[in-house]
Amino acid sequence: MSEMVTPAASSPARVTKDLVHKQHADQVLLSGLERLGEDEFLVAADWTDTSGVVATGHSRQDDAVLITETIRQTFPLLAHAGYDIPFGHRLLWEEYRYALNLPALREGGTGGRPELHVRCHDVVRRRGRVSGLSLDITVLRDGEQLATAHTRFHIQPPAIYQRLRGPYGxxxxxxxxxxxxxxxxPVSGASEEFRDAVLSPTDARDRWLLRIDTHHPMYFDHPGDHAPGILLLEAAKQAARTIRHPRAGVAEAMETIFHRYVELDSPCRVDAQLLPDDQLGRARLLVTAHQDDNLCFTALVSVAKAPVG
Structure with missing residues (x-):
């Protein structure tokens, strides 16, 4: 389980940092919101300058972190501006899956101003307020599909969150x-810049410790009481790339479940298990995260071959 903090909102003329739960404006990737129907929205994004989110030397073969962070920012935006969830409520990530259109990304990169078409469904309400929400998302740029995603999260009032979290909150x-x-x-020889490496080596080639840098500009843009979900997604991606080295590829698709929080006060073990290739011939891996013998996170990762040259 992963959660995003909220600092009550009306429909914005522009997307402010508070509406996407960011402390620094250079972390904001969304620029506008239009309601198309009761539960349908068009979200504008801006990738013309992403240096505050991804490293300057960001690899051309891997755009999942930027796309996922763009999608993640739609959760608080729609919660506040679309469904009138007050600031201070907690958004708890339950599941997330994505699929990238690698040919489109390789040809056009991740610049420009994409649009996210969002359809919300399975909306749960308690006492007249939304408490759970699923989103189907299509990311388009100039009419070309870059990615699709599905996610679900539920929402807790601050008093309930604090009661359940206790001192960990x-x-x-x-x-x-x-x-x-x-x-x-960090893992030796990783392709990530030092600041972005989220795995630390162990004696086993298919096991690592989660490396949680609480000074990281994206993962800890604002104070958090546990490891954020996007850091766990990145750990799964890096585990898949590391275990397949030197036949490294791109995490083209991923299906994940957040079972419980990864706390900041004890080690978290990350394991990867090779599985049979999927129906498209892509390598598949099951990545899990355990802390104090509790399963916290699972990810089924499909890896496409990296382009030659």
């Missing part, structure tokens, strides 16, 4: 605990 306390522990080294 104190973000500043949890960050202090995390920063009192030495940050483990």
């Amino acid at each position: 104190d973000a500043h306390r949890m960050l202090e605990l995390a920063r009192s522990r030495p940050l483990p080294p």
Whole structure:
């Protein structure tokens, strides 16, 4: 399970950082919102300058982190501006899956101003307020499909969240605990820049420790009391790439479930298991994250071959 904090909102003329739960404006990837129907929306994004989100040397073969963060920012935007969820409520990520259109991304890159067509369904309401929501999302640029995604999250009022989380709900306390522990080294030879490596090696080639850098500009743009979901998605992607080295490829599709929070005060183990290729001939891996013997996260990753040259 992963959660996104909320700091009540009307439909915005523009997307402010608060509406996407960011503390710094250069982290905002969305620029506009239009309601097409009761539960349908058109969200405008802006990828003309993404240096605040992805590293300058961002690999051309992997755009999943940018697309996923763009999609993730639609959750709080629609919760507040689409469904009048007050700031302070918590958005808890339950499941997420995506599929990339790699030929379109390789040809056009990840610049420009894409649009996200969002259809919301399976809306659950309690006491007149939305408490659960599924989203089907298509990412288009100039009419060409770049990616599709599905996700579901549910929403908790702050009093319920604090009661359930107890002392773990104190973000500043949890960050202090995390920063009192030495940050483990990254996997040797990883293609990510040092700041973006989220795995640390162990004695086993298919097992790592989750490397949680609480100073990372995207994952911890604002104080959080646990490892954010997008960091776990990145860990699954990096695990898939690392275990297949040197036959590295692109995480073209992923199906994930967030079972419980990954806390900041104890180690989290990440394991990868090779599976038979899928029906499209892509390599498949099952990546899991465990903490204190509890399953926290699972990801089924489909890896396409990297382009030659």
